[in-house]
Amino acid sequence: MGALSAYGLRIERRRCQIRAIRKRRELTRIVNRTEGISESDVLAFVTIRNELRRLPFFLEYYRQLGVRHFFFVDNGSTDGGPEMLADEDDVSLWSTSNSYRRSRFGTDWLNWLKLRYGVGHWTLTLDPDEFLIYPFCDSRPLLALCDWLDQSGARSLGTMLIDMYPRGPLEEVEYQTGQDPFELAQWFDSGNYMISKNPRYGNLWIQGGPRARVYFPTEPEKAPSLNKIPLVKWDRRYVHVSSTHMLLPRGLNLVYDEAGGEKMSGCLLHAKFLDTLVDKAAEEIERREHFAGGREYDAYHAARSEPDGLWCQWSERYIDWRQLELLGLMSKGNWA
Amino acid sequence: MSVGFVMLAHDALDRAAQVARVISKAGCPLVIHVDARVGKEFDAFEKKVAVLQGVTLAPRLACEWGTWALVQASRDGAEVLLRSHPELGHICLISGACLPIKPLGELVAYLERHRNTDFIESVTIEDVPWTKGGLSEERFTLSFPFPWREKRRLFDLWVETQRLVRRKRRLPEGLSPHMGSQWWCLTRATLEGILTDARREELDRYFQLVWIPDESYFQSLVRLYGTRVESRSLTLSKFDFQGKPHVFYDDHLPLLRQSSAFFARKIWPGANRLYRAFLDRKSVTAPVARISPAQIDRMFIQAISRRTRGRAGMVMASRFPRTDCESALTAAPYAVFHGFDEIFRDFPGWMRTNSGSRVHGRLFDLDRARFCGGQTGYAGAMSDSAALRDYDPQQFLRNLIWGTRGEHQSFLFSASDAQDICGFLAADRNADISVVTGAWALPLLRSGKPVAGIRAEAARLQQSEADFVDILRERQTRARVRIWSLAEFLERPLDPLQEIVDSLSGADTHLLVRMPEFKSMEGLPGFLQSLRNAGMSPHMAGEINEEIMERELGLFAKVAR
CATH class of the missing domain: 3.40.50 (Rossmann fold)
Structure with missing residues (x-):
């Protein structure tokens, strides 16, 4: 990489930081319980909009893994979600009615909160429908993973987003508040992913899965990105550039080995494809606040007539992290 | 005849205190050296161990990784034990992150059966597979006054300079350099020989400038004073390809239960189940069939090969080989x-x-x-x-x-x-x-x-x-x-x-x-x-x-x- 492009990235990183600092004015504090955070706590940062049904399981899942404090930014929920969160002891909550899109899909808001509260901590930046799976997650808490990453000199953990879906149309599932979404959406695509390297940021660009297969079979370039780097030991110089797909400085994106070996990596199980999506799609097509004008929601609408939904006869049923490891969707690396 | 322990503790002092309590209860004397770089945590630790019988705290030195201070701390600890406990037959060096995975009584009985044996991994440089960075023989022929972790650039520069002028330090006479795991269990006779060596000052001066002397000081000297050296450590510890120790977690319980070693290192401080299983006498279960060290090795070798070679023909979020790094492009x-x-x-x-x-x-x-x-x-x-x-x-x-x-x-x-x-x-x-x-x-x-x-x-x-x-x-x-x-x-x-x-x-x-x-x-x-x-x-x-x-x-x- 030349000095010029390095300088270009530096400028871009500074610009992201300035944006984040400027956008802090859009956030109104509802509850701030951050004084209770201790030095080694793992923190989670989330933007929500009308996710009440999902929140109880989300909190339960990450509390059990060992997340000690949650930072939520509520973007105009009307379903009582923020009120519910405000009562939780390990949640700090901000709210904003400004544009999600103009905050680069919440990235600016969360960058600010991480700069303010996350420096020196391992931080998880998540959507409320993303569930982190990492090697040995059934027996080793998140803190063990973070200690190990610290010891290995790693500052970030790479993951792939795996779209989980039910068999049959989404309208027919009934997700209950507090339920494990993967009791319903238990299927996934195990081996149809495409990977290339983004020369500018150094991150891998992964596409594929059921959305490419069903929504974009003729326009694969429009299929959503599945590469994510949600777990980062935060530093004041760091910014997420666009969602959690990539970060600056560039070195944080090098979560993969180029000499043939495998670094340790995880998966984010994506519980998007439930009946919750049906209403959301209708709303988002009107609202146009999502990536690339929410073209994904358009495609979803167009493809909803399929009788099996996203399911096909080659779909794989989810069992545990060891299965994902064997399938080559994540890796233990040298963690034994 | 009995055994005494020297413990080097750096962090997670709660766990170290827990192990100290168990050793004290078993009636074995223990000297604990706590790294001088540990801050406020120490006071609470001191209070905890002060009440334990037979446990003493050694004067604290700052122990940077791979420096002479580690040797000095362990040697001083052993000296105190030998002087104040004439009944001791063996001294065992452990770390604060070690966990006894067998009842200490078994260790005492085992050492009773092997009164004259020194248990210390001690291998000549040519036979050591684990050295990295081209520093194997040079550990002994160059000098290393700068700490590798803290002053990396100076360290590298000094090594390069010495290579350039083809420096070769002279070894103390009669010394043949050996290396091995830093966790040993030596007999009184051997340790006394090492401690009272007439050339101690000369040897100290030499080893102070060797790289990672805690892996070579006792390992070399045991060859001069030991009568029966059994070249293996009683502590199960594994290293990965970067030379850092593998960590044991709760899910390693079955593996540790079946290991033939007496201690395991290093244990993740949050591994509650492991600490409960091995330190809480009540939950000890019947002994299980022993598995060979080779079987345990295999697991760690697989982990290293996954990290360095990976699965050919597969690309993923953490494996994306350059074309010239992959011999077969498919699986x-x-x-x-x-x-x-x-x-x-x-x-x-x-x-x-x-x-x-x-x-x-x-x-x-x-x-x-x-x-x-x-x-x-x-x-x-x-x-x-x-x-x-x-x-x-x-x-x-x-x-x-x-x-x-x-x-x-x-x-x-x-x-x-x-x-x-x-x-x-x-x-x-x-x-x-x-x-x-x-x-x-x-x-x-x-x-x-x-x-x-x-x-x-x-x-x-x-x-x-x-x-x-x-x-x-x-x-x-x-x-x-x-x-x-x-x-x-x-x-x-x-x-x-x-x-x-x-x-x-x-x-x-x-x-x-x-x-x-x-x-x-x-x-x-x-x-x-x-x-x-x-x-x-x-x-x-x-x-x-x-x-x-x-x-x-x-x-x-x-x-x-």
Whole structure:
């Protein structure tokens, strides 16, 4: 990489930081319980909009893994979600009615909160429908993973987003508040992913899965990105550039080995494809606040007539992290 | 006779205190050295261990990783123990992150049976596989006054300088350098020998400037004073490829239960289940069959190989090898048949029967990926969409081969297919490519269209095929390649088929009894001639000998009709 492009990235990183600092004015504090955070706590940062049904399981899942404090930014929920969160002891909550899109899909808001509260901590930046799976997650808490990453000199953990879906149309599932979404959406695509390297940021660009297969079979370039780097030991110089797909400085994106070996990596199980999506799609097509004008929601609408939904006869049923490891969707690396 | 312990603690002092309590309860004296760099945590720790019988705290030194202070702390600790406890037969060096994985009584009894044995891993430099960074012998012949962790640049600069002037420190006389794990268990006699050595000052001066002296001081001196050295550590500890210790967690409980070692290191401080299982007497279960150290080793060796070599032919979020770093681009061998489906009817079916391979149709057909049996998708939920496939054809093929591990795959290929995959096929060691050139003429012949109308198409196909063959014939091609012209192939069709089947089934015992059925090739020589007459030379098809054609095709045409 030349000095010029390095300088270009530096400028871009500074610009992201300035944006984040400027956008802090859009956030109104509802509850701030951050004084209770201790030095080694793992923190989670989330933007929500009308996710009440999902929140109880989300909190339960990450509390059990060992997340000690949650930072939520509520973007105009009307379903009582923020009120519910405000009562939780390990949640700090901000709210904003400004544009999600103009905050680069919440990235600016969360960058600010991480700069303010996350420096020196391992931080998880998540959507409320993303569930982190990492090697040995059934027996080793998140803190063990973070200690190990610290010891290995790693500052970030790479993951792939795996779209989980039910068999049959989404309208027919009934997700209950507090339920494990993967009791319903238990299927996934195990081996149809495409990977290339983004020369500018150094991150891998992964596409594929059921959305490419069903929504974009003729326009694969429009299929959503599945590469994510949600777990980062935060530093004041760091910014997420666009969602959690990539970060600056560039070195944080090098979560993969180029000499043939495998670094340790995880998966984010994506519980998007439930009946919750049906209403959301209708709303988002009107609202146009999502990536690339929410073209994904358009495609979803167009493809909803399929009788099996996203399911096909080659779909794989989810069992545990060891299965994902064997399938080559994540890796233990040298963690034994 | 009994055993005393020296413990070096750096962090997670709560856990160290827990282990100290257990050692104290077992009636063994213990000296604990806490790194002077530990801050406020120390006071609470001091209070906790002050009440324990037989536990003393040593004066604190700052112990940077790999420095002399570690040797000094352990030696001072041992000296105190030997002086104040004349009954001790052995001294054992452990760390604060060590966990006794057997009752201490077993260790005492074991040492009672081996009164004169020193347990310390002690290996000559030539036999040590774990040194990295080119520093094995140089650990002893250069000097290392700068800490590696804190002053890396100075450290490297000093090493380079010494190499430049070819410095070679003289070893103290009679010393033969040995290395090994820093966790040992030595006899009183050996330690007293080391402590009262007349040349102690000289040896100290020497070892103070050796790199990582805690892995070589006792390991070398034991060779001078030990009577019976058993070169193994009583502490189970494993190192990964970067030289950092593997950490044990709750899920390692069964493994640790079955280990033949007495201690394990290092334990993650949050491993509640491990600490409960081994320190809480009540929960001790019946002893289990011992597994060999080799079996435990294997697990850690696998982890290292996963990290350094990975699974070939698979790419993922944390593995994306540069092309020059991967010898096989796919996960398993597969075969490509170019042109065969134009010559034979149901070639995939015939091939499947004779070789056992899963034979797909034209995976790179312009309309869609033609998976076997006309399926619209395949293993791993692959799509048959041509656009998806052409978006990343290499990954398409890699996915297919990875997703069907355990079953050999083959597919048909043709000059009229999407050609972007050609370079990848040629570069892949796993590809077995059989080509009949000029077979593109057959569908044109059978189309019955006038030559003037298909001449341009024929030229395009021939060019596309010639480009593919050129790539296959390049020197850097790693695929296994066989090429016949249509003319050659038709002269003796059985031999090439036999050769292919033999190489796929890996044996040459299977004699072909049934040829696949020929498709109609009537008028082929005439057709090629009319192409020539139209000004296009179908050279890839070769010189078709009309007589042989008659004979061969006459023979098979009957079956075909």
